[in-house]
Amino acid sequence: MSRNRFQNKVALVTGGNSGIGLAAAQAFAKEGARVAIAGRDPETLKQAHATLGANAIAIQADVSKLADIDRVLAQVKKEAGRIDALFVNAGVGHFAPIEASDEAFFDKQFATNVKGAYFTIQKALPLMPKGSSIVINASSVVNLGMPNASVYAATKAAVASLARTLTMELAPRGIRINVVNPGPIETPIFERMGLPAEALKEMGAQIVSQVPLRRFGSPEDIAAAVLYLSSDEASYVHGTSLAVDGGMTAL
Numbered sequence: 001m002s003r004n005r006f007q008n009k010v011a012l013v014t015g016g017n018s019g020i021g022l023a024a025a026q027a028f029a030k031e032g033a034r035v036a037i038a039g040r041d042p043e044t045l046k047q048a049h050a051t052l053g054a055n056a057i058a059i060q061a062d063v064s065k066l067a068d069i070d071r072v073l074a075q076v077k078k079e080a081g082r083i084d085a086l087f088v089n090a091g092v093g094h095f096a097p098i099e100a101s102d103e104a105f106f107d108k109q110f111a112t113n114v115k116g117a118y119f120t121i122q123k124a125l126p127l128m129p130k131g132s133s134i135v136i137n138a139s140s141v142v143n144l145g146m147p148n149a150s151v152y153a154a155t156k157a158a159v160a161s162l163a164r165t166l167t168m169e170l171a172p173r174g175i176r177i178n179v180v181n182p183g184p185i186e187t188p189i190f191e192r193m194g195l196p197a198e199a200l201k202e203m204g205a206q207i208v209s210q211v212p213l214r215r216f217g218s219p220e221d222i223a224a225a226v227l228y229l230s231s232d233e234a235s236y237v238h239g240t241s242l243a244v245d246g247g248m249t250a251l
Contacts, residue, residue, distance in 0.1 A: 005231040007032035010080040012072075014038045014063055014120055015090030017045040020137065020185060023219035024087050024226045025052055031227065034080050038063070038072045038090070063090045063116030064108075066123075073123050083127045085230040088117045088159075089137040095148040106151050113155035118162060130174030133230045136163050137222075140183040140245040160241060167239030176238045178229045183245025184208070185217045212247035 011028040015021040016037025029035045029052055036057035039045040049058035057079050061068035076083060091113045094105060121134060128134075139156040141149055163179045170177055184207045208214055225244045228234055243249050 004032045005227065005233070006085065009084035010034045010036070010076070010082055011085040011087065011230070012036045012038070012076055012083050012124065013087045013089055014116070017041060017048040020182065020219045020222045021087070021089040022048050022051070023223040024089065025056070027220070027223040027227050028085065029053070029056065033085065036076045036080060063120055064111035066119055069116070069119050069123050073127065077127055082129055083124055084129070084132045086121070086124050086128065086132070086134045087137070087226055087230070088120055088134065090116055090120075091137065091155075093152050095152060097148050098150050101151055109151050109155050114158045117159045121166070125175070128175055132175050133234075134166075134170075134175065134177040135226050135229045136160070136177070136179045138179045138181050138241070140181045140243060140249050142181060143243075143249040163241075164239060171238065176234070178234070178237060178239065179241040180222060180225050180229065181241055181243045181245065181249070182222045183211060183217060183243070183248040185219060185222060210248055211245070212250070215246065217244060217246060
C-alpha cells in the first residue's frame with residue numbers, strides 16, 4: 001500500500017486543532033498533502049500549526065458562523081488553490097436528559113454540527129475538482145439509543161442523512177462523499193463534558209463494557225479510516241458509512 005497517497009494534494013480539516021481532527025491532519029501531512037486546518041481555540045490551533053509545520057495553513061474559525069467559513073475557504077483558495085480532500089470534522093457534544101435541555105443547549109449543537117457541516121460543504125464545492133472527496137465525521141450514536149444524548153445524536157443523524165442525499169447530488173461532479181462513525185474515542189471532548197473525575201471514570205468503564213474489543217479507540221484509528229475514504233484506494237466507495245467503533249454497533 002502506498003504511503004504517499006496525498007502527494008501534491010490539498011486537504012482541509014475542520015476542527016483540526018485537536019483530537020480526531022488533528023490526528024487526521026497529521027496523517028494527511030505525513031502522506032504528502034498540503035494541509036489546512038480550522039479551529040475555534042486560538043491556543044490549540046497555534047500548537048497544532050507548530051506540530052504540522054510551516055507549510056500547513058491554520059485558520060481560527062467557528063464553523064457555526066458562515067462568515068468564518070467564508071474566511072477559511074478564501075484563505076485556502078488564496079494559499080492552496082483547491083481542496084482535494086475535505087474532512088468535515090468540527091463538532092461539539094453536550095449530554096443531558098431531555099428534561100434538562102433548553103433552547104441554547106439545542107441551538108449550540110445544531111449550529112456547529114449541522115449548520116456548520118452543511119455550509120462548509122456547500123462553500124467548499126467550488127474549490128473541489130473532479131476526483132476529490134468529502135468525509136463527514138458522524139458518530140456511532142446514530143445507530144444506538146444512548147440516554148442523555150438526544151440532541152447530540154440528532155445532529156449526527158442529520159449529517160448522516162445529508163451525506164446520503166449528497167451521494168446522488170455530487171456523483172455527476174465526480175466528488176465522492178462518505179461518513180465515518182467513530183465509537184468511543186480518547187479525545188478532549190470527554191474532558192469538556194464538565195463531569196468530576198470519578199464520574200468520568202465510571203462513565204468510561206460503562207462505555208467500555210459495551211465495546212466487544214473492550215477498549216476506547218484512538219484518534220489515529222479514525223484518522224486511518226478517514227485517509228482510506230479520502231484516497232484513490234476508495235475511488236469506488238461512495239455514500240457509505242464506516243463504523244470504527246470496536247464492534248459496538250455490530251450486535
